[in-house]
Amino acid sequence: MSSLTDGIIDIAMRSAEVVPDLPVTFAKLSLLDWMTCAIAGVGEPLAIRLRQMAANEGGRPLASVIGGMRAPPRMAALVNGATSHALDYDDTHFAHVGHLSVGIYPAALAIAEMQDVSAEEMVTAFLLGAEGGIRVGMTLGRAHYNHGFHQTATAGAFGATLAAGRLLGLDQRQMRHALGLCATRASGLTSQFGSMGKPYNAGIAAANGVECATLASLGFTSADDGLMGHQGFVGAHLPGGIEAASRSPECASYLFPDNKYKLHACCHGLHPMIEALLSAKEASGLIFDDISSFALSTNPRWLAVCDIKRPRTGLEVKFSYNWLAGMTLRGDNTGDDRLFTDSLAGDAALAGFAERISVTGDDNLTDLQARGEIRLTDGRGIPVWFDLADPFAPEVLAEKLQRKSSTMIGDTSSVIWDLHPRLGQLGARDVAGALLAAGADGQAVNG
Secondary structure, three states, rough: HHHHHHHHHHHOOOOOOOOOOOEEEEEEHHHOOOOHHHOOOOOOOOHHHHHHHHHHHHHOOOOEEEOOEEEHHHHHHHHHHHHOOOOOOOOOOEOEEEHHHHHHHHHHHHHHHHOEEEHHHHHHHHHHHHHHHHHHHHHHHHHHHHHHOOOHHHHHHHHHHHHHHOOOOOHHHHHHHHHHHHHHHOEEEEHOOOOOHHHHHHHHHHHHHHHHHHHHHOOOOOOOOOOOOHHHHHHHOOOOHHHHHOOOOOOOOOOOOHHHHOOOOOOHHHHHHHHHHHHHHHHHOOOHEEEEEEEEEEEEHHHHHEOOOOOOOOHHHHOEEEHEEEEEEEEOOOOOOOHHOOOHHHHHHHHHOOOOOOEEEEEOOOOOOEEEEEEEEOOOOOEEEEEEOOOOOOOHHHHHHHHHHHHHHHHHHHHHHHHHHHHHHHHHHHHHHHHHHHHHHHHHOOO
16 A cells, blocks of 8 residues: 555544644635635636536535535535636645645535534544645646646545545545545546636536545445556556656645635736736836836746736636736736636737737746846836745735635625634534525625
8 A cells, every 4th residue: 555545544534633723724714715716706607507507406405505505515516616716716735736725625515514513623624635635736746737637626636535534434444445436536637727627627626525435435445546556546647657756745744834825816827927026116107118028937837827828718818927917017906806807808908018028937936936027118127026935924814815805705705704713613504604695695796
């Protein structure tokens, strides 16, 4: 049996009493941020279509679906996962190479609500599932992502399985079978970026976690080690096979506090550039006519994700250095998702400025760094630089996320953030009820 499989099972079954406070604090903030993103996405076309599918299929209404309905846990996880990733405004863990909350929290909430456990138990299950998912993502590494696989859906499905399995009370043997089943179910491609298929990937991860853990609880069996064994998931999904896998990180520490949160409504790979431009005081007040060119250097892996030169839709704008650079420099509020309409992709001023922008990869930069130079028409150059790696203190992050929530969902944000000081006294069903009510309000507001 592999050390990775054994290790993530051990993490998922860890006693809550030994889990430190700091990662739990961040996991609670991630819950509230995830709820905000889900409510904001409730009116998106993909969310409406998924709720239509859920209504058509029916089934036992055991779990809450954002938008004001109930469905079986697997379907609720699918709809909630995709809905919460619809705006691409959720958190990112760069070592994992993916979005943790949108794949794992929908699975954890669906099972926690069905099992009627406490909110604390749900948060702990999410955290430990995320710790396992991070390690799977790190083992797969960038080669898996660069080959075309979306770690949010692939590695994330294993995290969702661990969280759901913990809440269902699986023993070690059952958890191993659940992971083996997940190995044959986990899927998701980066070719879907810019379409409804990308958020659907997050829903797939959550639904797979619920399905695989549930089957294991019913006695369903799988390969002994579907993750790292012969022709297992890692070997089959890496160029070069199992020998190309990165070394599995040790399991004693907690990696989730390295999670990063979006304060701009676009792919996280664009955030270092946006912050670099915003922090350049000399660039404040510039207009496009003042700028002859902007040269940006970024980590090369982002070139396959965020470098859509001429976006055709609002979704594609969220993956375009050229458009976001122009929006930032002219003072657009990149934190307001309502700006990202299809008409924005046809903005003539942004299209013209995009011709002056060059983007190149630099292996010396991390995923969290951006370096560039704004060249002015008078010949002067303004260097720009930013590194997202510097962490926020929990209280600072809470303030920023609450402000983001208010921007995204208005007065409805109070329903979510009123939970924050009371999570220790609430049940998972209380959290689901708040999400159901707030999501219904969001649906009414968003049409």
